Amino acid sequence: MTKIRLVITSALAVMLSNGLVMAKDKPLLSIAAVADPQYADAPRRGGREPKKALNRMHHAVSEFNKRDIDWGVILGDIIDWDDIEYGRFPHKIIAKEPIGWIHKNAILNAWGKADFPTYLVLGNHDYYVPNEDKDGTIKPYNVYRAFGFKDKAYYDFESKGFRFVVLDGDFHYLNYSPKHPNYKKAYNYYRNFKGPQKKWWNAAISKEQQTWLIDVLDRALSKQESVVIMCHYPIHKSGQHSLLNDTEILKILDQYPNICLYLNGHAHGGDYKLMGKRHHFNLRGMQGDADAWYQIDFYSDKIKVLQAEKTSKPIYELKIDKSWQDKK
Numbered sequence: 001m002t003k004i005r006l007v008i009t010s011a012l013a014v015m016l017s018n019g020l021v022m023a024k025d026k027p028l029l030s031i032a033a034v035a036d037p038q039y040a041d042a043p044r045r046g047g048r049e050p051k052k053a054l055n056r057m058h059h060a061v062s063e064f065n066k067r068d069i070d071w072g073v074i075l076g077d078i079i080d081w082d083d084i085e086y087g088r089f090p091h092k093i094i095a096k097e098p099i100g101w102i103h104k105n106a107i108l109n110a111w112g113k114a115d116f117p118t119y120l121v122l123g124n125h126d127y128y129v130p131n132e133d134k135d136g137t138i139k140p141y142n143v144y145r146a147f148g149f150k151d152k153a154y155y156d157f158e159s160k161g162f163r164f165v166v167l168d169g170d171f172h173y174l175n176y177s178p179k180h181p182n183y184k185k186a187y188n189y190y191r192n193f194k195g196p197q198k199k200w201w202n203a204a205i206s207k208e209q210q211t212w213l214i215d216v217l218d219r220a221l222s223k224q225e226s227v228v229i230m231c232h233y234p235i236h237k238s239g240q241h242s243l244l245n246d247t248e249i250l251k252i253l254d255q256y257p258n259i260c261l262y263l264n265g266h267a268h269g270g271d272y273k274l275m276g277k278r279h280h281f282n283l284r285g286m287q288g289d290a291d292a293w294y295q296i297d298f299y300s301d302k303i304k305v306l307q308a309e310k311t312s313k314p315i316y317e318l319k320i321d322k323s324w325q326d327k328k
Contacts, residue, residue, distance in 0.1 A: 027297035027304070029160040032064040032072030032114070034293045035232075035265025036285030038125055039107035040080035050080045053287050057110040060286075060293035063309065065115045067295065070159065072114055075265040075283060076123025076232030078147070079103045083130055090128075090174055090200050099130045101146050108147075122153045122168050123232035123266060124201050131177035138177035140170070154209050156216050162298060163220040165213065167231035169203030169243060190244075197242040202233065204244035210252065217256045224325050227259045234264045236280040241267035253278070257324035261303060263296075277321035281305065 037053040044050075064072065081089070083099040111118060126143060133142040144153055153168040169175075173187035189204065205213075220227050233243035235250055243249060253259055254276070261279045268285030270292070284292040291308035301322065304314040 027299050029070050029162065029298040030068060031296050031298075032060075032067075032069050032116070032293070033075065033263065033283060033296055034060060034072075034286050035075035035283035036077040036123070036268055036287050036292075037074065037107055038077045038080040038285070038287040040082075040086075040103050041106075042080065042086070048080075048287050050287055052290075054106055054110055056286055056290055056293075057107060058113070059290075060308075061110060061113045063293075064295070065113075069114075069116045069295070071117040071119065072111075073119040073121060073230060073263075074111060075230060075263060076121045077125040077265060077285070077287075078107055078111075078120065078123070079128075080125055080287070081128040084128060086128070099133055099142070101129075104146055119157075119164075119166065119230075120147055120153075121166055121230050121232055121265075122147060124169065124172070124174070124203055127172075127175045131179070138179050140175050140180070143175075152209075154212065158225070160298070161225065163216075163223075163225040163227045165216055165220075165227060165229050167205060167213065167229060167249075168209065169205060169231070169233050170209055171206040172203035172244075174200065175203065193244060195238060195244070197238050197240065197244055197246065199240055202242060202244050205249055210248070214252060217252070217259070221256055221258050225258065226320060226322075227256065229253070229259060229262045231262070231264050233266050234280065234282050235262065236273040236275055236282075250275075257321070260320045261318070272316060279303070279316075279318045281316065281318075 037057055038048065038050055039053040040050040042050045080103065082101055082103045126147065127139065129143060132138050137145065144150060153170065154166055156163060156165045171186055171189065173183055173190055176183040176186060217227065234241065235243050235246040238246055259278050261281065263281055263283070265283050265285060267282050268288050270284035271282045273280045283294060286292045293308055295306040297304040297306070301320050303318040303320060305316040307315050
């Protein structure tokens with residue numbers, strides 16, 4: 001009888017131990033993330049496959065739905081364009097044309113099959129639409145409305161103890177109708193800009209948004225929240241695919257030690273860089289790669305990045321620095 005009890009007790013101890021290990025290894029938060037589906041019902045352009053993005057999104061969402069995902073995000077360039085003749089853009093001003101948002105509707109319907117809440121980040125391609133909607137609503141407000149925003153596309157929210165901050169490359173002349181008061185100001189900013197990132201597909205973050213960002217980051221620091229920034233444009237290296245005022249934004253972010261991760265798309269090849277103790281992860285673009293979809297797991301002390309169906313081993317395991325927190 002003693003031996004039997006001992007065996008049962010030992011077995012129970014192992015089970016409990018395994019359970020504790022599993023519980024300890026369970027993330028606080030798991031998110032689904034994709035970047036640059038750039039869907040359009042259009043033929044291949046160079047290395048880009050805009051038409052294939054729709055099936056890739058359906059597949060990714062069906063796989064995500066099998067997992068324990070808290071919420072998901074598309075990091076911009078949801079569409080390639082909508083209701084314009086792409087060949088004459090951006091070098092000619094887009095005339096007022098009927099707009100049905102066919103590409104936007106198709107890709108967001110696929111994304112909408114997710115069994116979890118979803119968020120959107122706008123990218124440069126999401127503004128490649130006619131300057132006016134059928135009812136006369138001009139850019140950027142017709143774009144905001146089409147993607148579910150009201151009067152701006154930057155916002156923040158809390159999730160499982162983390163503060164997520166969504167930035168929008170909102171300052172570029174191609175984001176505005178020529179009828180908008182900011183069009184000429186943005187055009188002159190771009191025309192006078194100097195730097196390797198002066199490309200028509202890159203944008204800047206407005207002064208108004210920077211003021212908002214500082215306020216959000218101040219509050220997050222006072223609450224001792226770890227912060228994740230989500231933006232379409234990278235800022236960790238200046239070049240052909242970078243936020244125009246990347247240096248300006250880096251100066252802001254560098255003041256906040258509680259920012260643990262910066263997530264972006266835009267540069268389709270993807271990459272990673274550590275800046276101080278802040279991780280910068282550029283997701284690969286879904287338009288060009290069938291396996292460019294990710295699960296990102298957040299723990300109290302680390303972040304694991306899993307790619308596509310490869311769930312046994314993360315492609316990145318990133319340490320979250322907590323040395324900035326008050327020790328009470």
